[in-house]
Amino acid sequence: xxxxxxxxxxxxxxxxxxxxxxxxxxxxxxxxxxxxxxxxxxxxxxxxxxxxxxxxxxxxxxxxxxxxxxxxxxxxxxxxxxxxxxxxxxxxxxxxxxxxxxxxxxxxxxxxxxxxxxxxxxxxxxxxxxxxxxxxxxxxxxxxxxxxxxxxxxxxxxxxxxxxxxxxxxxxxxxxxxxxxxxxxxxxxxxxxxxxxxxxxxxxxxxxxxxxxxxxxxxxxxxxxxxxxxxxxxxxxxxxxxxxxxxxxxxxxxxxxxxxxxxxxxxxxxxxxxxxxxxxxxxxx
Numbered sequence: 001x002x003x004x005x006x007x008x009x010x011x012x013x014x015x016x017x018x019x020x021x022x023x024x025x026x027x028x029x030x031x032x033x034x035x036x037x038x039x040x041x042x043x044x045x046x047x048x049x050x051x052x053x054x055x056x057x058x059x060x061x062x063x064x065x066x067x068x069x070x071x072x073x074x075x076x077x078x079x080x081x082x083x084x085x086x087x088x089x090x091x092x093x094x095x096x097x098x099x100x101x102x103x104x105x106x107x108x109x110x111x112x113x114x115x116x117x118x119x120x121x122x123x124x125x126x127x128x129x130x131x132x133x134x135x136x137x138x139x140x141x142x143x144x145x146x147x148x149x150x151x152x153x154x155x156x157x158x159x160x161x162x163x164x165x166x167x168x169x170x171x172x173x174x175x176x177x178x179x180x181x182x183x184x185x186x187x188x189x190x191x192x193x194x195x196x197x198x199x200x201x202x203x204x205x206x207x208x209x210x211x212x213x214x215x216x217x218x219x220x221x222x223x224x225x226x227x228x229x230x231x232x233x234x235x236x237x238x239x240x241x242x243x244x245x246x247x248x249x250x251x252x253x254x255x256x257x258x259x260x261x262x263x264x265x266x267x268x269x270x271x272x273x274x275x276x277x278x279x280x281x282x283x284x285x
Contacts, residue, residue: 012064015039016144020151027152028113032076036254036261039068047073047257058193060138067108067140069256074189075110076253081219081268082114082188084247089272090184090215092122098129100177103186104169104203105196106134109145111188111219116152125156131181134164135172142166170199174206183210187218191229200229204236210277219270222246226269237273244269 015038022030044065045053050073054066057074061067092099099119103112112132119128132149136142142164153160165172177183185207190196207214218233220226231241247268255262 012068015068016147020148023148023152023155025155027117027155028079031113031148031152032071032079032253035068035075036072039072040254040256040259043072043256044069050256058195060136061107061141062138064140064144067138067144071108072254073256075108076251077264077266078110078189078219079114080249080251081247081266081270082111082186082217083118084249084268085217085219085245085270085272086115086118088245088270090118090217092119094123096123096182097127098131098181100131100133100175100181100183101186102133102135102174102183103145103188104135104172105187105190106136106142106145107138107188108141109134109149111186111217112145112149113152114188115184115186115217116149116156116158120156120158125153125158129159130161131175131177132160132162133175134162135169136164136166137168139166168199169196170202172203174203174210176210177212180212182213182215185214185216187216187233189220191218191233192220192223192225193229194225197229197232200232201236204233207237208275208277212276212278214275214277216273216275217270218272219247219268222267222269230269230271234271234273237275242271242273244271 019031019034022034050069101112101115134145146162146164150162218230220229230244234242247266247270249266252261252263
């Protein structure tokens with residue numbers, strides 16, 4: 001006899017593994033299209049059921065079914081927006097042989113995956129070591145994120161050290177990496193969540209104490225809650241609300257309500273804040 005639960009878990013893990021294999025030649029886009037091809041013909045739930053189960057994805061995902069549905073529905077949108085914010089703000093230099101990355105409320109790692117592809121587009125991955133730290137309250141999402149990030153890093157040839165914390169932001173300990181390398185702090189589609197806004201000070205207090213140059217890169221939905229979250233982040237780190245850029249990026253994704261691929265335009269916002277905590281003048285131009 002076999003456990004139906006264990007059998008389903010093996011099937012879902014196999015789906016993720018197959019999708020990750022597509023990263024070898026096609027990067028994140030290959031992963032997404034492979035995932036959709038496997039999951040879309042038999043979605044594990046309706047959109048309404050997903051909304052009710054997860055509070056419109058504001059609560060930690062509790063099952064692999066939730067994670068698969070979320071990736072099909074939202075991953076391409078979040079990836080596209082974060083790549084656009086990176087392209088507007090972050091230049092990787094040839095001398096950047098070590099880069100530190102911390103992804104807060106990382107979900108299944110989309111912001112980190114976007115960052116890896118951004119770095120790979122600007123310098124030879126084989127000359128770069130990445131220290132990657134993932135923070136996420138959902139153990140399901142965190143496991144997926146760690147595996148996906150490892151697969152994409154290996155596909156590009158990055159040298160990596162990947163660590164993680166399975167906890168709320170309020171309980172997270174922000175690592176203080178190598179002083180000689182810049183640290184990228186990623187916050188993708190989390191700052192609109194009221195619970196995250198309530199916990200944010202615990203993170204920003206630590207960021208302000210870290211050694212060296214810190215780049216805080218954020219994206220979110222262009223709703224009042226999103227603007228509130230980005231403004232809060234800016235005030236806590238800089239002492240004032242800085243300019244927030246709007247992003248209207250067109251992309252192809254799978255429509256979990258209608259079925260089939262469709263073209264959409266994101267209604268998103270984002271910015272990058274830079275601090276040098278070793279300088280008397282904390283903000284970096």
